[in-house]
Amino acid sequence: MVIRRATPADHGWIRDTAADVYRPLGDYATIIPTWLEHTGVLAYVEEAPEEGRNCRRGFILLGFYEPGAPGAYVADLLAIAVAPRFQRRGLGRQLLRYAIHLARLAGRDRDVPEMRLTVAETNEAGRRLFAWAGFQVLEEDHGCYEGGQRAMRMALAL
Numbered sequence: 115m116v117i118r119r120a121t122p123a124d125h126g127w128i129r130d131t132a133a134d135v136y137r138p139l140g141d142y143a144t145i146i147p148t149w150l151e152h153t154g155v156l157a158y159v160e161e162a163p164e165e166g167r168n169c170r171r172g173f174i175l176l177g178f179y180e181p182g183a184p185g186a187y188v189a190d191l192l193a194i195a196v197a198p199r200f201q202r203r204g205l206g207r208q209l210l211r212y213a214i215h216l217a218r219l220a221g222r223d224r225d226v227p228e229m230r231l232t233v234a235e236t237n238e239a240g241r242r243l244f245a246w247a248g249f250q251v252l253e254e255d256h257g258c259y260e261g262g263q264r265a266m267r268m269a270l271a272l
């Protein structure tokens with residue numbers, strides 16, 4: 115398996131996979147392309163040989179923003195997903211580990227003390243994955259998704 119930087123040829127797959135796995139939350143077929151085009155967002159895909167051909171199985175989108183004082187960045191894990199037929203094989207953990215590694219690398223050149231993310235209160239798989247990595251709840255009520263689910267903000271010190 116390999117985790118590599120996404121190219122424009124991967125964007126359609128990322129959009130379609132996100133639209134599928136995030137369907138209960140909202141219209142990710144529209145949201146994802148705007149993130150993919152943003153210069154502050156890094157996209158990576160995981161791929162491996164499956165059934166005789168190289169197959170994309172998961173992706174991460176990692177953005178950076180300055181919430182307060184200029185020069186202090188937060189790494190924002192905008193999305194992490196594994197295609198349904200490859201879930202529960204440890205790929206989510208590998209992708210999350212990689213996202214944390216990337217954010218720590220970015221912290222060598224600039225001040226990136228924290229990684230944050232937003233997860234639906236109803237998303238048991240996501241919440242368990244993030245708790246496993248040490249994320250703590252920062253805000254119980256960070257608004258709502260289009261689908262009506264309460265959004266929680268979580269953070270990890272890097």
Ligand SMILES: CC(C)(COP(=O)(O)OP(=O)(O)OC[C@H]1O[C@@H](n2cnc3c(N)ncnc32)[C@H](O)[C@@H]1OP(=O)(O)O)[C@@H](O)C(=O)NCCC(=O)NCCS
Pocket residue numbers: 135136192193194195196197200201202203204205206207208232233234237238239240242243
């Ligand atoms: C969240 C997600 C990325 C996890 O990916 P994955 O490859 O299935 O995760 P892993 O196999 O590495 O498992 C990590 C842990 O996640 C939790 N988990 C994964 N799927 C789960 C499920 N269906 N129900 C409950 N917990 C689940 C478990 O704690 C699991 O460990 P365990 O199976 O040993 O108990 C995947 O379910 C997914 O893509 N979901 C849709 C997108 C999403 O919700 N992303 C997170 C919010 S941005």
